[in-house]
Amino acid sequence: MNIKTITCHEVYNHGASLQEHALLKHLEILGHSTEAIHYKPPYLSKHLDLWKISNVKYEKNIIVKWIYILAKLPTRLRDLKRKKAFDNFSKKHIKTGEKLYISNDELKANPPLADTYICGSDQIWNSYFQNGKDPAFYLDFVPDEKLKISYAASFAIDAIEDNLKPFVKEKISRLNHVSVRETSGLRILKELGVNNATQVLDPVFLLDKEYWKENFVTPINDKYILIYDFDSNPLIKNMALKLAKENGLKIFTVNKNIKYANSNFWLKGPEYFLSLLANAQLVISNSFHAVAFSLIFNKQFYVVNREEKINTRMRDLLALLDISNILVDESNFNNASLKPIKSYSSINKNLATSINSSKTFLSKSLN
Structure with a gap:
C-alpha cells in the first residue's frame, strides 16, 4: 500500500x-x-533562519532591523551546524x-x-x-x-x-x-x-530498544547526568547540581540555554541525542521524547513540568505506566536520588501491552 x-x-x-x-x-x-x-x-x-526577526518592534525601522540581524548573525551562523546535523538525519x-x-x-x-x-x-x-x-x-x-x-x-x-x-x-x-x-x-x-x-x-x-541501539547509539565513555530542559528551569538546575556533586558525575545537555552543564551538545543531531540518553546515569527532563526514550532504554529519570501548557503528554504517560512518583516539584526534589526507579519489570510489562x-x-x- x-x-x-x-x-x-x-x-x-x-x-x-x-x-x-x-x-x-x-x-x-x-x-x-x-x-x-x-x-x-x-x-x-x-527555525534556524539567519534573517528571522523574533520581535515585531525591530521590524518598524530598517536601521534597527539590520542592527538586530547583525547582532544575532554570529550565533545564528554557528547554529547552522545544528541545522546541517538535522538535515543529514532527515536525508538518511x-x-x-x-x-x-x-x-x-x-x-x-x-x-x-x-x-x-x-x-x-x-x-x-x-x-x-x-x-x-x-x-x-x-x-x-x-x-x-x-x-x-x-x-x-x-x-x-x-x-x-x-x-x-x-x-x-x-x-x-x-x-x-x-x-x-x-x-x-x-x-x-x-x-x-x-x-x-x-x-x-x-x-x-x-520500534524496540534493539533497533534504536543498533542503528543510532554509540558508546560514550563518561559518567554524567543528561539534562533536556526547554525552560531553563531552576528546579532542574538545582537537582542536577545536587545529584552530580553527590555522585561525582558530570552534567551534559542538548539545550542551548543551559549554562551550568560541563558539556553542551546543542549542535548535535538526533543520533547523538540518542547516544547521550542511552549512556546517561540519570536523565532529568521536561521533554516528552526524553521521557519516551528513557523508558525504551530503561534509564533512571525524573520529569519536571513545562512552563507552557503542554504537560499532559508526560503526565498521562507516567500515569499509564504507574510511575507518577518520578514527576518532581518543589515539594519533593530534595529527596531525589540517582535511582528513582527500583525495577523496570512491571513498567516493561505495561509498555509491552500498550x-x-x-x-x-x-x-x-x-x-
Missing part, C-alpha cells in the same frame, strides 16, 4: 525527527511504501516527497498521491500553537474516498478553546480511524462527540 504521512516536519527538534522516522520505519516493516509529505507552512519554517532516515507544500490550499489543489494518509504523531493538534488550527494536520486536503487515519495525534493540552471546538470536531469527523496519544485527548474528543477514538503510544515505541495494542490499531486501520 502507498501511504503518505504528515506531521511537524523539519522543525529541528530531536523528538519531532525521531517520531517521524519511527512511524515511517514501522509502516515500512509492515510492507508498505511510505513517504512523509514535505509540508512546511510559514509558521513552521523559521526520513523519506520525503520532493514537492514542497506551504499551505493546506496547495495540498488541496494538488494532493500527493497515495492509497492511505496518516496524520501524526507529535503535537499536530495542539491549538496552543498554530499547527493545531491548521486544516492540513487533520487531513483536510485528502479526498473523501481515500483512507484517512490519525496515529497518536496529540492535543498536548487539557482542553481546547470553545471557539475552536466546531472546527476540530468537523475535521476529525472526516477521519476513518482516530487515535490520540494521551488519555486527555480521548476526553477532549468525547466532549466533542467523537467516541470512536483509541489511545495509542507515540511512534517511537513501535505497544501491542498500538500496533494492532494501526494494522487493523490499514486493513
Whole structure:
C-alpha cells in the first residue's frame, strides 16, 4: 500500500525527527511504501533562519532591523551546524516527497498521491500553537474516498478553546480511524462527540530498544547526568547540581540555554541525542521524547513540568505506566536520588501491552 504521512516536519527538534522516522520505519516493516509529505507552512519554517526577526518592534525601522540581524548573525551562523546535523538525519532516515507544500490550499489543489494518509504523531493538534488550527494536520486536503487515519495525534493540552471546538470536531469527523496519544485527548474528543477514538503510544515505541541501539547509539565513555530542559528551569538546575556533586558525575545537555552543564551538545543531531540518553546515569527532563526514550532504554529519570501548557503528554504517560512518583516539584526534589526507579519489570510489562495494542490499531486501520 502507498501511504503518505504528515506531521511537524523539519522543525529541528530531536523528538519531532525521531517520531517521524519511527512511524515511517514501522509502516515500512509492515510492507508498505511510505513517504512523509514535505509540508512546511510559514509558521513552521523559521527555525534556524539567519534573517528571522523574533520581535515585531525591530521590524518598524530598517536601521534597527539590520542592527538586530547583525547582532544575532554570529550565533545564528554557528547554529547552522545544528541545522546541517538535522538535515543529514532527515536525508538518511526520513523519506520525503520532493514537492514542497506551504499551505493546506496547495495540498488541496494538488494532493500527493497515495492509497492511505496518516496524520501524526507529535503535537499536530495542539491549538496552543498554530499547527493545531491548521486544516492540513487533520487531513483536510485528502479526498473523501481515500483512507484517512490519525496515529497518536496529540492535543498536548487539557482542553481546547470553545471557539475552536466546531472546527476540530468537523475535521476529525472526516477521519476513518482516530487515535490520540494521551488519555486527555480521548476526553477532549468525547466532549466533542467523537467516541470512536483509541489511545495509542507515540511512534517511537513501535520500534524496540534493539533497533534504536543498533542503528543510532554509540558508546560514550563518561559518567554524567543528561539534562533536556526547554525552560531553563531552576528546579532542574538545582537537582542536577545536587545529584552530580553527590555522585561525582558530570552534567551534559542538548539545550542551548543551559549554562551550568560541563558539556553542551546543542549542535548535535538526533543520533547523538540518542547516544547521550542511552549512556546517561540519570536523565532529568521536561521533554516528552526524553521521557519516551528513557523508558525504551530503561534509564533512571525524573520529569519536571513545562512552563507552557503542554504537560499532559508526560503526565498521562507516567500515569499509564504507574510511575507518577518520578514527576518532581518543589515539594519533593530534595529527596531525589540517582535511582528513582527500583525495577523496570512491571513498567516493561505495561509498555509491552500498550505497544501491542498500538500496533494492532494501526494494522487493523490499514486493513
